[in-house]
Amino acid sequence: MMRNKSWEKPSGWDFLLAAGIILALWQFLTLFFPPLVLPSIKSVVIKLKEILTTPVFYKMIGLTVERMAIGLTSGVLVGLFLGILMGGVGRFRRLLMPMISIMQTVPPVSWVVLALVWFGFNGRPVMFIIVVSTVPVIAISVCEGFKHIDSRLLQMARLYHFSRSKTMRHVIFPSIAPFFQSAFRIALGSGWKIAVMGEVLTTSDGIGGMIKQARLNIEPESIIAWSAIIVGLFYLSDLLIDFCFRERRKTHA
Amino acid sequence: MMRNKSWEKPSGWDFLLAAGIILALWQFLTLFFPPLVLPSIKSVVIKLKEILTTPVFYKMIGLTVERMAIGLTSGVLVGLFLGILMGGVGRFRRLLMPMISIMQTVPPVSWVVLALVWFGFNGRPVMFIIVVSTVPVIAISVCEGFKHIDSRLLQMARLYHFSRSKTMRHVIFPSIAPFFQSAFRIALGSGWKIAVMGEVLTTSDGIGGMIKQARLNIEPESIIAWSAIIVGLFYLSDLLIDFCFRERRKTHA
């Protein structure tokens, strides 16, 4: 593995530099576009402050976080399970892949009525939307990962009569881990966006509800402020998951 | 590599079986839900026939296909480029990753006005939306792939003074290919959905426009029929790309 120093976590400086570039670009663009198209940094910061000092907004954020946490966890577990089934047994792959493809390509508007009737108007359809968009990402990656397991190690495991679960744990999981990781990173990133879009589609609370309201009231600075909060949540979740992975590695290595 | 017979393309029978299961499930569910929630297979088939015999609808499909083709191609190229930059140079990764994360997590509703003002109402914002959602998938996977390049082969390349492009072609590309492939498969699948959602958001033509109208007129069978067409398009594109890859492999291997 190519693990040299440059693979460490983002150094603070580079991160600040990146943030600086983004802000500079934004500032630059505001020179050309009216505030309704691209609100000024200042107006967004003011809005952000307002959001972060109003308790009821924390409840909205909490709702989205909860939906995301449940949806992503279930989606990842189901995706992992299906991916392993598909990767391990050719038959399952041929049977399940069409369903995965349908999950992936059919836009949510097509089945959201069904989801609403089924799960109610309580935000659970949002979780369902997250699950449906997470499962294919994970399952396809994991299934692809199976193709690249070193068959010589599988032979070794067979020779030494590794049980099915032992082969899983010690040969297959470590082999597909890199594929799972990159898929997970993608699912986590898009997950936040999808949670919000799901909320826009099916509820009126959560961050998605707030964004919808801001759209209705034509308050672009509010939309951007909420988007910034989503990005912040993504970073927090990314850090958290990184931390968990590292802890795990520490105890397991 | 674990390439036994079961890794061949879906056998026709299993595919039919999968289709049968899906249709049976659908039929079963229609027993419990009213047609406004889940339209009957028959009504969708009738609608599909209508769509497929009306020339103007082919124009709509063509529009979406064109947007998808351009958007996906650009997204994949940009994603590949950024992924290689990020994978190869730690600095770039630290600088670009925050931007990739923003692309990935900020919902399109936040910048769609900007895209409309910038690109106009001519469908180009749709392509932009596809690009923005494809780039992170490809870039993150490719970047993750870099971590798993066998450093011993890179050392070999350095020792034998492989030029940068030679190292790319003969060491790096083949190593990250599996990651790219799984990412591409994911991007292709979600791409169709995103194209349609982008159309719903920014235009009134293309398949997305048709779905938007069907929503407005409350014609669920029409929405499902169009969704079926999207799934069909996905399968066609998947076959096409599979074919291209295989041709390439034939001439290159």
Add this chain to the structure above:
Amino acid sequence: SSPKTSSTEGSKELETTVETSQQVSKSSEPITITLGVPASPPTLPILRMMESRALGEDVKIKLDMWNEPETLIAMTQAGTHDMFAFPLTVVSTLYNKGVGIRLMNVNTWGVTYFITSDPEFKTWEDLKGKTLYVPLQSSPPDALSQFFLSQAGLTVGTDVNIVYGSSTEIATLLGSGEAAYGVMIEPQVTKLLSSNDKLRIAFSFEEEWQRVNKTNTKIPTAGFGATQKFIDENPELTIQFQEEYEKAVKWVNDNPAEAGVLAEKHLGLPAKVVEKAIPNMGLEFKTPGDAKEELDMLYKLLFEFNPKMIGGKIPEAGLYYDAK
């Protein structure tokens, strides 16, 4: 603007207060009416009814918001909701598709306006060679715009270019000066005018409608409806609701400031904007019987434009709820 409370937040708050009041009068049987409403004008009277407990202490009103057609469809199909506020196209479509639903009243009229930043613009004819931005293809504003354009002798596509977008995007483009001519609905019109003083209302569709058709009827836009099941099971309550709703509509028109505060509290709409918009929102209560003429005219026009908009045919009289 000032901090806002969300809709569901508000509804929950109300539920709890209503629940505490229920404990006072345990004797009578409590009932909950579940409403599916959009964050738009017809909802304002409901808010008033909730605040004033217009239906008595035993009747709890629960509000759920719908913003996308899918949510409304699900609400009508899941059997979880009793009453709805919806555009007249939607109620007709649902009825024509066999959903057991009745239009109880028409409560919103007009609300569609032609907005422009062009000081020279006077009549539809001035649009020749220009681009008009219209929210939502095949919506009533689209149908009406096209109707007026054709009345003015303009052909869409050759004389006038129409660009469709969502109302948010159209509003933003008008507000930022990227678009010069657009069709907008209240309350976004008021919000929009306050954000850019170059913009003005060139005319309301209402006036155009009356001018072109040489009538003094108005354009009905939205109404309130209930499921047949709810009406059958609660005939008295339905009548009571109808009466209270009429009163609440009057109250909103008479007390725009208070209504604005309610809208901000429950719907997240800015109070000032709502207050200013109320006079333009065309809130007026009419039973379907009283509005028969206007309804027929509207449905006829839409039917001729695109029958799919109203579910394929002009709805029968069965759609209209009649207290007698």
Add this chain to the structure above:
Amino acid sequence: MLEMKGISKRLGDLPVLSDISFHVKEGEIVAIIGPSGCGKSTLINLISKLDIPDSGSIQGIGDSVACVFQDDRLLPWRTVWENIRLVREPEDKGKIQELINAVGLNGFESYYPKQLSGGMQKRCGIARAFYYKGELLLMDEPFQGLDYCLRHEMLLMLLKVWRAHRQSVLFVTHEIDEALTVAGRILILSKRPGRIMKEIILPDYDNRDMASQEITTLRQEIITFITG
């Protein structure tokens, strides 16, 4: 114990093994010598049931076969200790440590394979195979890449273990002296497609002296045979 009859095998278009018949008796050590690429590893694969022959029959193999693979096949993400431990349950800590000491990997128990030298990886594979305690032990050039002293030590260890457990051993090597030291019989394979060209039966271990005339003659005989 192991009985192979008329085994042939093609890989791709290449005939790799042709009509191989031989047997390994219970508790016997058989060495296989043959040119590089003649199909020795393929033969090992067939015996360990990782591949199936095109024709012929293989009989008498129980279920517990241990193998020192030519290409090590250690789990890259597990330590030396774990790689050994995993092949037998329950874990026998004392035995593992004993074997790790015997192959000279003490101190490297928690190293990952990529942190080991080539020879150390090989030794880890040897320790693993011994730990498994198979009825049949297959060794594909097991002492390749070990230095002079270690190789000698490993041979002694193999003989020691063998004397204690009397398992059957099939042993592929390129070192004639190794075969002469450790085997009861030596099979010499031809060039690809591999056939058995010659079988050499060696004297009893007890009266085998590597410096003796008998062994020297045998060594010379083998060399002439394979170079000739």
Add this chain to the structure above:
Amino acid sequence: MLEMKGISKRLGDLPVLSDISFHVKEGEIVAIIGPSGCGKSTLINLISKLDIPDSGSIQGIGDSVACVFQDDRLLPWRTVWENIRLVREPEDKGKIQELINAVGLNGFESYYPKQLSGGMQKRCGIARAFYYKGELLLMDEPFQGLDYCLRHEMLLMLLKVWRAHRQSVLFVTHEIDEALTVAGRILILSKRPGRIMKEIILPDYDNRDMASQEITTLRQEIITFITG
């Protein structure tokens, strides 16, 4: 040519090389012998600049160093031919074919590494290193896994190429006879951390007879030294 002074290297916490100083003259073949895990491959890595020493200096290495890696390092997705071809441009078809024939891989030009036997992969690596024509040739146990005859052939080939081009060669091996046949000098490394324990200067190639008393004595000397 190559001049190393006071080289030390730790890998992780492990001191691997300690105070290594030696030189390789222009056109000289130097063999290195040392126990498994003593740091020979690490040394090769340092010389080929794939790793940097903790202290000490390495000088005199030009830019063109070829290496036969202990672990082959063939590109799994390229054929034998391509693996060889890629190291030098423009492609010299005749030379490639000649080398492929010399290492006995003719007929396998379009095989992928995983379709080759262990010894064949090794030979592909040897052909590649020769094709590159480096000023310095590093060989890390290059003939490991080759059979008796091939090993002999390869040694002869190495000497032949060397006589023609007189490049400098550093040659790691565990086979004392190999070192005695091919080297001008032999360096013996200690156990980890590797230090140079002994340097043996061999007679001229022209009057070197492997059966001679001189060589036999040297061999015995080395064996006593490393076993002692």
